[in-house]
Amino acid sequence: MKIQAPKGTRDILPSEIHRWQYVSRVFAGLCDSFGYKEIRIPVFEYTELFQRGVGDTTDIVQKEMYTFDDKGGRSVTLRPEGTAGVVRSYIENGMYSLPQPIKLYYDITAYRYENVQKGRYREFHQFGVEAFGAAGSEIDVEVISLLHMFFEKLRLKQTGLNINSIGCPACRKAYHEKLKDFFRPHLSELCNDCRNRFDKNPLRIIDCKNEECRKFIDGAPLLLDNLCDECRNHFEGLRSGLDNLGINYAIDPKIVRGLDYYTRTVFEFVSENGGSQGTICGGGRYDGLVEECGGPSVPGIGFALGVERLLMELDIQGVAIEEPPAPDIYIATMGQRAVDLAMQMVYKLRGHGVQAETDLMGRSLKAQMKYADKKRFSYTIAIGDDEIEAGKGVLKDMRTGDQKDVSLDSIVDRLKNQVNQAK
């Protein structure tokens, strides 16, 4: 069998790594400004965590998890998302007894076994934020404003914010009954999935794409119109908070979010460039999740942002990402004495933060110059026996082609100053 990357995985190659590093850097910098601290969580967890934390009825748990038994016979699962692990860590490390709110961010890979297509992989990258302990809508506004500013910093346009409220267990329960009453007469005409949802989570029938089901859905009561007073106030608070910051949004009563743990606020950032994988980022409030996972009753809110989709969108919109800087200096050598000297020189230069290289393959001067050109070095120095005798090297500006003799004694200091000044 030919060895190749598993389906749905891909290498991020040196030629594109700067794009990934760039968005990670911007995200981390912004989280820092907002007071969110990075957390690093395990790639795998005990399977029960996701069953409880993500929800038994979700597609993720039912059919998309990478689950296996370890050698001790414990069932473990590659994380399909970040929230559950962060919640587990919050509880396990007693973060509820630290000053609240606890504001965390992460930059992770996640794993889901599903068919791949554009913008969807089996191993994918997410940026995420989770905030614990604050029940009011102000933190919702803060989290959404962080995303808003992130897209602004990246100069990403054509990305719309949609918000909705899916209520709390109390008003959702009342609404579920209302929904069931509405769908019950048509139950036999709904698709299999929806008949299943009818008992487990009737809310998700609203989100069904099936033609037959849609006919009935259009007239169905909306949760947004059936919120309890507290949830309604929370939603109003979110809206006025967004208005206060001048952040535009649309209300989309159809947003349900596929994960069971959400309460009240749900939102997503969607590309306006169509595409079935247009959701760049999704998130919401999960006030019951910490308790569900065995912790105290602590509210929470967070989001996950698909980095592959973000980069794709940056590409579609033609947003330029700065190329990595050209390396500084290549030292070309002729003869063993020159090689020894060059090895000393690049070692010193590198210690001072100068990007320096020399020949490692015993190649001709011409081949070395070609290499330096292809790797876009700004300068070269050529050294041979003659130069060593004279104590000089030939410094060449690769852009202009200008050459001049320079003293080998002072050259390292001069270059290091010159390069560091330019930076």
Add this chain to the structure above:
RNA sequence: GUGGGCUUAGCUCAGAUGGUUAGAGUGCCAGGUUGUGGCCCUGGAGGUCAUGGGUUCGAUUCCCAUAGCUCACCCCA
């Protein structure tokens, strides 16, 4: 889980109505006399024509299956 398209050198792609050593461009390596890049010229390496089976005197070319890629459905980041 379902359906369509695709799979020839590192990369982008030609091509043969089935017939001896499968091509281009680009990239890589080396040369174009004495120690120097970018242009140009020459040469070289590099492909079991995705994998497995079938039909055939003969298959990379036809048929089937499998895998992968890709797009879409479902769902989601």
